[in-house]
Amino acid sequence: MGVGTCRLLMFIASALHLATLVSSLNTVAVFGGSGFVGRRVCRQLVESGKCEAVVSISRSGRPPSYYCDGPWVDSVQWISYDLDKDWVSSSSSPDTERERLHLPTIDSCISCIGNVQPKKEWTQLFGLGFDDDRLRYENGVINERAIELAKSAGGKHFSFVSVSYETAKTLEGPIVGYMDGKRMCEQKAFEVFSEDNTVLVGPSLVYGGKRFPKLGKAYRSFVESPPARAYVAGNDFLRKLSTTPVEDWVEKLIFSSPVDVDTVARVLCAGSLGLIDRDMVGQRQQDFYDTNGQAVMYPNALFVDGTAEIERIDALVASGLG
Known part of the structure; x- marks a missing residue:
């Protein structure tokens, strides 16, 4: 049997496997569905033809027509609900909150909730100051509430916008609250949905849409250019000559390829x-340490790490998404 025939059979087997997995229609809840990534997620779910219903839960509800147009918009149930201010109290029951926002029974959940906005005062990383408590709350506690609501509504699968390995290594010390919040969300999802039903998509920089549409592509062309790759490879070579080589994670992050928002949405x-x-x-790749030098372990969920992996998985699942 030739190599070409083997590849064809493998492709057919993969397509049949994916078709079996999505043989029934799904109801999917998208937390943060009116945001930059969330809008693309909602559109992809509707246009895939694999969903009976798509429900977006976000502070703003239905986005303005400038951001969303086309017939798919009317196929989404847009719910305006703030997981911070509308959550009655810290002791509020997820079942009670689910009834308040009229969330239907769902099969799965996607969270596009996240915040890494600095404080107004410039003090720390590159002159920026970050409120770690606030970042921990908005990236951790708020997502934990989303997970609890999804569980209450019957969700069995969870997808989440995380960060790439290089990004996590860079930010683990300088922006502790942000990474703590991400880890809190991942741990909660791991406990509720299990490691094999939790999918984390870890981009570095995400580009696309109507805001600066050409900037992301230009930046990607730059970091993937031969001179840029030669610069990074040269620095890596010089570091290996040291008796105590130290990785420059900031450099790795700066020269990591950004990924198109639509690709991230499809994988989610x-x-x-x-x-x-x-x-x-x-x-999942580990080897993380906090500011005190203590090892930090992340849940071993299904982690799609970085642009190359996101694009590889996107190609693999294309037939299953229609």
Whole structure:
């Protein structure tokens, strides 16, 4: 049997496997569905034809027509609900909150909630100051509430916008609250949905849409250019000559390729529909340390790490998304 025939059979088997996984229609809740990534997620879910219903839960509800147009918009149930201010109290029951916002029974959940905005006062990283408590709350506690609501509504799969390995290594010390919040969300999802039903998509920089539409592509062309790659490779070579080589994670982050927002959205959707499994992504890379030098472990969920992996998984699941 020739190599071409083997590849064809593997492709057919993969397509049949994906078709089996999405043989029934799904109801998917998207937290933060009116945001930059969330809008693309909602659109992809509707246009995939794999969903019976798509529900967006966000502070602003239905986005303005400038950001969203086309027939798919009317197919989404837009719910205006603030997981911070509208949550009655810290002791409020997820079941009670679900009834208040009329969240239907769902099959899966996607969270696009996240915030890394600095304080107005410039003091710390590159002159920027960050309120770690606020970042921990908005990236951790708020997402934990979303997970509790999804569980209350019957969700079985969870997808989440995390950050790439290089980004996490860079920000673990300087922006502690942000990374603590991300880790809180991941741990909660791991406990509620299990590691094999939790899909984390970890981009570095996400570009696309109507805001600065050409900037992301230009930046990607720059970091993937031969001179840029030669610069990074040269620095890596020089560091290896040292008796105590130290990785420059800021440099790695700056020269990591950004990814198009629509690609991120498709992979998030694939995760929520159960199209991504352990064989596709392998084990999660660890080796993290906090500011005190103590080892930090992340949940071993299904982690799609970085632009190359996001684009590879996107190609694998394309047939399952229609």
